Amino acid sequence: MNLDRTHDAAVKSWLASANEPHCDFPLQNLPYAIFRRKGESEAFRAGIALGDQVIDLAALLRERCLSGLAMQAAIACTQPSLNEFFAMGPGAWRALRHAAFALFEAPAGNVSATPDTDVLRRCLVPQALVEYSLPARIGDYTDFYTSIDHARNIVKLLRPDPVLSPNFQWMPIAYHGRVSSIGISGEEVRRPLGQRLAAGHSVPEVSACARLDYELELGIFIGVGNQQGEPIPVTSAEQHVFGLCLLNDWSARDIQMWESTPLGPFLAKNFATTISPWIVTMEALAPFRHAWERPADEPQPLTYLDAPANRSEGSIDIQLEVWLESERQRASQAPAARLSHTSFRHQYWTIAQMVAHHTIGGCNLQSGDLLGSGTISGPTAAEAGALIELTAAGKTPVALGNGETRGFLEDGDAVVMKGWCERPGFARIGFGENRGAVLPARTVV
Amino acid sequence: MNLDRTHDAAVKSWLASANEPHCDFPLQNLPYAIFRRKGESEAFRAGIALGDQVIDLAALLRERCLSGLAMQAAIACTQPSLNEFFAMGPGAWRALRHAAFALFEAPAGNVSATPDTDVLRRCLVPQALVEYSLPARIGDYTDFYTSIDHARNIVKLLRPDPVLSPNFQWMPIAYHGRVSSIGISGEEVRRPLGQRLAAGHSVPEVSACARLDYELELGIFIGVGNQQGEPIPVTSAEQHVFGLCLLNDWSARDIQMWESTPLGPFLAKNFATTISPWIVTMEALAPFRHAWERPADEPQPLTYLDAPANRSEGSIDIQLEVWLESERQRASQAPAARLSHTSFRHQYWTIAQMVAHHTIGGCNLQSGDLLGSGTISGPTAAEAGALIELTAAGKTPVALGNGETRGFLEDGDAVVMKGWCERPGFARIGFGENRGAVLPARTVV
Structure with a gap:
């Protein structure tokens, strides 16, 4: 297995909750779920966990924070299941992971702010406010x-x-x-x-x-x-x-x-x-x-x-x-x-x-x-x-x-x-x- | 099990092949499949077997041959799988079966023609010319x-x-x-x-x-x-x-x-x-x-x-x-x-x-x-x-x-x-x- 910068524990996020010592979801994790705001009639869609927040990939797209293969992957993630994203393969998975890592990474030597923080904060939903559905249409x-x-x-x-x-x-x-x-x-x-x-x-x-x-x-x-x-x-x-x-x-x-x-x-x-x-x-x-x-x-x-x-x-x-x-x-x-x-x-x-x-x-x-x-x-x-x-x-x-x-x-x-x-x-x-x-x-x- | 007119062997179809003695698909059968014309880029959809033909339910709808619950059922049958039709339940299944039976039944005492024959013949596709797909999205x-x-x-x-x-x-x-x-x-x-x-x-x-x-x-x-x-x-x-x-x-x-x-x-x-x-x-x-x-x-x-x-x-x-x-x-x-x-x-x-x-x-x-x-x-x-x-x-x-x-x-x-x-x-x-x-x-x- 190759290790790269996304595995480097020294890199922190500008989102403070992601840097807590016992947090399950630091910047190096970035797992996927299908979610929506609890009790609302929003469509289910894919998100990435970071600290105590969910990164709403559909919102990242709306805010034009992604490009290239990572953008294509995030478009697949607007579906109510991850099947389409899965089918894109390891290249797309890696591209979106690396893009999310870069967006939420704290600038070197300064963990308090980045130029995009205001825009990116609009793409976060607190985990406490969401509900989940099955991550995929499971065939077998x-x-x-x-x-x-x-x-x-x-x-x-x-x-x-x-x-x-x-x-x-x-x-x-x-x-x-x-x-x-x-x-x-x-x-x-x-x-x-x-x-x-x-x-x-x-x-x-x-x-x-x-x-x-x-x-x-x-x-x-x-x-x-x-x-x-x-x-x-x-x-x-x-x-x-x-x-x-x-x-x-x-x-x-x-x-x-x-x-x-x-x-x-x-x-x-x-x-x-x-x-x-x-x-x-x-x-x-x-x-x-x-x-x-x-x-x-x-x-x-x-x-x-x-x-x-x-x-x-x-x-x-x-x-x-x-x-x-x-x-x-x-x-x-x-x-x-x-x-x-x-x-x-x-x-x-x-x-x-x-x-x-x-x-x-x-x-x-x-x-x-x-x-x-x-x-x-x-x-x-x-x-x-x-x-x-x-x-x-x-x-x-x-x-x-x-x-x-x-x-x-x-x-x-x-x-x-x-x-x-x-x-x-x-x-x-x-x-x-x-x-x-x-x-x-x-x-x- | 209740038997009704659709089980009466005395009733014949105006479609001659349905009345052959060893035919699998007489008027009393009317089984369902998902089909399309072989080698064409048509959409898969549901049909009913009759004699050596497939009754194309989408065509029956276009020709306005159906009404009421039977029409609703046939609309569900325009999908590339029968799941939606299945979910409508026994009332809809019976309604469409009875409607198809009535359309393809020969008028009493005359097995050679009905008023609708020309229209209905346009809704038939020879079984020899079709290909099939799985009849349903099988969940388990x-x-x-x-x-x-x-x-x-x-x-x-x-x-x-x-x-x-x-x-x-x-x-x-x-x-x-x-x-x-x-x-x-x-x-x-x-x-x-x-x-x-x-x-x-x-x-x-x-x-x-x-x-x-x-x-x-x-x-x-x-x-x-x-x-x-x-x-x-x-x-x-x-x-x-x-x-x-x-x-x-x-x-x-x-x-x-x-x-x-x-x-x-x-x-x-x-x-x-x-x-x-x-x-x-x-x-x-x-x-x-x-x-x-x-x-x-x-x-x-x-x-x-x-x-x-x-x-x-x-x-x-x-x-x-x-x-x-x-x-x-x-x-x-x-x-x-x-x-x-x-x-x-x-x-x-x-x-x-x-x-x-x-x-x-x-x-x-x-x-x-x-x-x-x-x-x-x-x-x-x-x-x-x-x-x-x-x-x-x-x-x-x-x-x-x-x-x-x-x-x-x-x-x-x-x-x-x-x-x-x-x-x-x-x-x-x-x-x-x-x-x-x-x-x-x-x-x-």
């Missing part, structure tokens, strides 16, 4: 299963003989998910009804899910697709990826257990998936790349999943946290409880490998497609990305710090995911938050 | 697994202990499929590359699929969706269904075998799915409904999957055939080989039950969503809907009649599916054909 959503620690935790819980599926170390396993029920951070998710088989019974019952769980994942937005029948080589796979968001793959464990053999999870997952509004670009994540290592005594990747660049910097060190905020905590203004903290760098397969595997048989990816990383669990128990792992399937509940405990999610619980990258000498690159709350089930139909 | 594609004969055939082949999955008789099992690779009849499908594990090996290899197969299915188009979190009751489920087409769920058996545990098929299916262009409406299928029976010694449906109307007429007797036409047959003008013949009436679960199950957890269906029935195999060996069943996984190849045999599909093979309903006293309701041919694999990437 694929959920992967790429954390070996998650896979090991699950087989230990569910199988008498705790052995990984023999294909796990040979391919990034995946299955297709549901697009229609993908929602944006802030949504309320209704606890699903469904069939489940009680222990020791042979006749299933229909009732509200009693083992509702979250899964901590990253969402990967495809920027540029491929033609059907034409695989994407692992060597160029990342050029097809626009960026990442936080993703909660809500899971109904009791429904999942009964329905998933032989064709995989279906109703256990398709009632809801929640993603964060801001997509952090692969370009902003460049300083946080890590070597991807495969121990010599484990299967080495097949040729179509192997590339020098993937080995040298295929992983990304993204810090991730899950917080739970109960109804009681909200009512008493008690702090939310942090359930886990891990990093995406532990994942057994990289994003490039996911893309190469997805297309090896000729399946066509399209601009705006979403891939889920699969649950992200790290090597220690406290790094597990789902309650089923943290609580040993409900047997060892976690404490919320206010006297409450949780085996699985209860009605009124809000699950909040956070993500960020930090490295000495670089600006913090944050993802904002991904929040979803649980509504009670409907009475049985 | 779900593939079911609802033939117990198929399920029994498969477990006998694959498992030492040939026992059905315990959930099979309790729920219409399903999994999510790939939307981007759904194509229309006539397409050529490239044989996929992928990982497979040779018998007796522990290290997989990457190569072209050696066990390429088809699956005979029906595609079910959702007309009207539901809100997220609000299940569709089985009693009203069919009001959400617009109609049916033929569907080939191409399957790479060797890839499937290695990848499908634990999360189900992925690359084994997502390289291609082919559907027929014409969607036959549920209304046209009304005379062919059958009782849906569940033997008393088998699990009875849970309440959300049970309804008197589903028991009395939940099934549909649709005759289905699969034909294989090899490159050699084509070159020598030898006839294609019929591989199997069965009926949709044997399916263990009905369409209404599929819709009710899909939404019980709150998953939202949308206008234009596609459900696959799952492979349709009947109770006898000759009624199997896939080569893996017909050939015992390749061990007992089928003869094509010209000296060739097939264990699985070879490059150049075309798979042709046909479907129709027949019942004494009623007009034949046909689906046309669903054709797809196999291209050789790319060399390994």
Whole structure:
């Protein structure tokens, strides 16, 4: 990954909030979302986060602040989804990023003013005043299963003989998910009804899910697709990826257990998936790349999943946290409880490998497609990305710090995911938050 | 199901080709497709099949042949997909069907002319001169697994202990499929590359699929969706269904075998799915409904999957055939080989039950969503809907009649599916054909 001036932590913005030390959205980040002013009948359009503001790209165009390829890219961003911008490819993505960086950069040695500040300030909307919609028209959503620690935790819980599926170390396993029920951070998710088989019974019952769980994942937005029948080589796979968001793959464990053999999870997952509004670009994540290592005594990747660049910097060190905020905590203004903290760098397969595997048989990816990383669990128990792992399937509940405990999610619980990258000498690159709350089930139909 | 004048076989069309005895598209059928004249730069739009012609609904509008709700429905049909028409619901579907029936009906006692014939003939395009696109923007594609004969055939082949999955008789099992690779009849499908594990090996290899197969299915188009979190009751489920087409769920058996545990098929299916262009409406299928029976010694449906109307007429007797036409047959003008013949009436679960199950957890269906029935195999060996069943996984190849045999599909093979309903006293309701041919694999990437 090439680093350039847009990764230089010494460069500050003339917008003070972007320079706060724990800000998720400094000048070096510049993630994209689809937004509008809350409660107004404005059209949804694309914006870039900076500090506590949204840069309204349509306004930048009106004020004639952009030219050339960056202007063309910003025109694509006036649509109510990012698909058209995605399809323009890495050159356009880079041009708009660099143009925004230059406009909001503080002049050298003087962080208080620039000649354009008055005009540019008119192009800002406070994040506190906006609402978001899905960033793209998602054509297909694929959920992967790429954390070996998650896979090991699950087989230990569910199988008498705790052995990984023999294909796990040979391919990034995946299955297709549901697009229609993908929602944006802030949504309320209704606890699903469904069939489940009680222990020791042979006749299933229909009732509200009693083992509702979250899964901590990253969402990967495809920027540029491929033609059907034409695989994407692992060597160029990342050029097809626009960026990442936080993703909660809500899971109904009791429904999942009964329905998933032989064709995989279906109703256990398709009632809801929640993603964060801001997509952090692969370009902003460049300083946080890590070597991807495969121990010599484990299967080495097949040729179509192997590339020098993937080995040298295929992983990304993204810090991730899950917080739970109960109804009681909200009512008493008690702090939310942090359930886990891990990093995406532990994942057994990289994003490039996911893309190469997805297309090896000729399946066509399209601009705006979403891939889920699969649950992200790290090597220690406290790094597990789902309650089923943290609580040993409900047997060892976690404490919320206010006297409450949780085996699985209860009605009124809000699950909040956070993500960020930090490295000495670089600006913090944050993802904002991904929040979803649980509504009670409907009475049985 | 109510039968009315549009189901009366005694009514003929003034268009002679619609009255031919083996015609798939008599006046009583009136299925929908999205079409345009081949090789021209016309916009794709909706048409209705009648005899060997396409009724161009945009032309009917220009000629002012429609009024009221039928006209509104036809306006929605000028779009390049049927989604908007679907969303108008059963009242609009019925209005347009009845209006088209009245326009193309022969006056009583005189099948040679009507006053409007000249005008209406200008609204016809010969089917031989058109090309088709997908009938809808498909938001999500779900593939079911609802033939117990198929399920029994498969477990006998694959498992030492040939026992059905315990959930099979309790729920219409399903999994999510790939939307981007759904194509229309006539397409050529490239044989996929992928990982497979040779018998007796522990290290997989990457190569072209050696066990390429088809699956005979029906595609079910959702007309009207539901809100997220609000299940569709089985009693009203069919009001959400617009109609049916033929569907080939191409399957790479060797890839499937290695990848499908634990999360189900992925690359084994997502390289291609082919559907027929014409969607036959549920209304046209009304005379062919059958009782849906569940033997008393088998699990009875849970309440959300049970309804008197589903028991009395939940099934549909649709005759289905699969034909294989090899490159050699084509070159020598030898006839294609019929591989199997069965009926949709044997399916263990009905369409209404599929819709009710899909939404019980709150998953939202949308206008234009596609459900696959799952492979349709009947109770006898000759009624199997896939080569893996017909050939015992390749061990007992089928003869094509010209000296060739097939264990699985070879490059150049075309798979042709046909479907129709027949019942004494009623007009034949046909689906046309669903054709797809196999291209050789790319060399390994």
